[in-house]
Amino acid sequence: MFGGFVDANIIAAAAINGLLLGGIYTLVASGLTLIYGVLHIINFAHGSMLMLAMFGVFYLLTLLGIDPYLSIFIMVPAMFLFGYLLYKGLIGRLSSGKDENILLVTLGLSILIENLALMFFKGDSRTILVSYSDTMIQVGPAFVPLPKLISFAVATGLCAALGLFIQRTDTGRAIRAVAKERVGARLVGIDVDRIYAISYGIGLATLGAAASLMMPIFYVSPSVGHVFVLVAFTVVVLGGMGSFLGAVIGGLIIGLTESFGGLFLGESMGQIGISLIFILILLFRPSGLFGAKT
């Protein structure tokens, strides 16, 4: 663990790695926070859906030879469609009930998805290798695998694109209107149900993108959804439910937490940082950094 003084370079390297990972967490969390902000539902299936998308990327590479980064162009629309249809077919029918019912339904979905994956893909972890997997690029004092950099850059770009979409386009404006004031939005002629379906679709589409970006630098197995769920929820809760800026800042903070946690506490204990942050935020500042005060 500590054993003497800690090298500034090692800290810097950990910081850089943390930020790079954080960028992707932001992407994952932005979908979750969008779904909450607009539909006011907690999408517990977020993690398992990311897992599903990652398997998609995996098989697109191993069966069809499609580069994971290029598979974004397939995964994003596919996941959007999946989300849109899932909302129309199931989630939309239940959104009028108690909060907890939706949580339980999405829990049920995550159980379903995870065990379907277990059935079809078996329990082993899978990683992928591409020609540039081992290329290292120097960033300051750290040597970073090229895929990590690419993933970070693309994630950042996509977050920015999503942000612009929400701010500038008509649909984005409609989404913001529905998020803020559903009844009013309906009164000015916005098809609220369609916006709900679109928002849920976008939420899952971000997972499609995140999957393409995660596969080259991580692993996938049917149970990996659990890890993602907690990370995604922590980012969203830290940043503030429904806040896009919060997802960005929160993602970076959590990335750093994971990185430094591993550095100072070791591989096993290091994971505790995220859960502790989650607990502390909920206990002491449930609205998070930028969320609406309840």
Add this chain to the structure above:
Amino acid sequence: MMLQVANLSKVFGGLRAVDDASLQVEQGRIVALIGPNGAGKTTLFACIAGFHAASGGRVQFLGQDITGWPVHKISRAGMVRTFQITQPFAKLTVHENIAVGAYQKFHDRHEAWEHARAVARQVGMEGLLAQSASDLTVAGRKRLELARALATGPKLLLLDEVMAGLNPTEIREIIGIIRAIRDSGVTVLLIEHVMHAVMSLSEHIYVLSYGKIIAQGTPQEVVNNPAVIEAYLGRGSADHAADKPTQVAHA
């Protein structure tokens, strides 16, 4: 003096929902709190009963300063409120709903259940005991709110628009029930919009407008008070109303 509210204020962000309100309720009386919609009546109730922390002022109940007490403690001390938008225990039966109230007074199941039955009889719900609370009509739910609160054996009942949504027959019945409740020794402070009920039931009235108490007195005094008429009907209407002294404004 059963209840003394002194200079109570409640501020939400920039809005003064209740502004320096003071009122008193003597033991054994029926006192009404009236005022136009949005005047802050329910907020005032909520502050008195402990659901909101008051931004200023004090509440004294039976000589004790209860300002800042948690809701359940105030309830156990003998002040119980009902809700304007009824909040029944939906999955429980009427009998079970009332029994929850009765359990405050009686710890034994048999006694609580019997007391609940007696209270149901008192408010005319005995036939509905086995019914699920979620199946009740609006009138039924209002009565259930009343019965539940009554079953706790309160000293002071805060009734929030218990007549809203009732038809004239039901209103007549409730008036009788409230009077009987008072006669059995319970003090009543009620928020109400149904004016003729307020006039016939209450011995003293407070009028709230924009969070302030603008008038108080006997029903007759209040009804002829120009400030009250203006609060309900708008500026200048007091002069009109002066031409017709026997008209009573229905909210």
Add this chain to the structure above:
Amino acid sequence: MTSVSELQPIPWKLHLSVLAVAIAFPFVFPSSFMVNFGVLALFYAFIGQSWNISGGFAGQLSFGHVAFFGVGAYASTIMQMRYGISPWLGLPIAGLAGAFVGGVIAVLSFRAGLKGSYFALITLAFAEVLRIVSNSIGITGGGLGLLIPMNIGAQNLQFAERSGFYFLILALAAGSVAVAEWMRRSRFGAQLAAIRENEDSAKALGINVFAEKVKVMLISGAIGGIGGCFFAQYFLYIDPLIAFGTDKSVEMLLVAMIGGAGTVYGPLVGSVLLALVSDVTRTLTQIQGLSLVLYGALLVVIIAFLPNGLIDLFTRKRGGKPERKK
């Protein structure tokens, strides 16, 4: 239309019939396979009741109930292996450990005003913290877990005959049913139902919502903890994933919700069904995970159409849809 009264006691005859069937079971089906089936069915009914008491009766949904189970399992196992304390004593020790964790989580979470989905999520995080800690420290055996030395003998809570375990878990499960039934008939249970249905109204009627919620978590935690001790003795092995992994949390929730949250026999119905589905799918198809796929789907379907669980099929109101929680 009348509904089945929720707080009405269940007739003794029903309790005795169920108990009689359960007692007769290992005599009618004495094969090792069937007795194991019975043990697991009763085990999940038992820990499912732990979830049911706080989640079903009091309405406090939890996604991290495994925390109580794991703490109980480790507590009794560590006491046994390090200090030579009898696993029979381990049962109440596990109960106390589970209750303690339940109390801590309850006090922290309810003080902060957490409810509904937020409470469910924070329990998940607490369980995860426990998993990470138990994976990282020595006393729990770290990632390798703890292997209880085989030492057959009733005094070591390691029965030579599987039926020994069966009757133990039957006694425990019957005890949990008794606790649930007592709650239904008591002032405490009525207050919990009120809290579940509408906290503000409950407060207005004099119920100390915070205190009652903490009490119910203490009881729920105790039952979960005892379940952990039993499990450790039955399988003679625990590790961080078994003790604190999300699987048990999911199973506890599923059996209670599918069987009927808030009913006394819901967890038993759910657990027997899950055990049946598990065994059938495993024997017929050899596919890993199929039973949980079905259960996940069942949960979705039930929330959508049978919000009160399968018990609704037994107690459906005459001529109507079951009540929906609104």
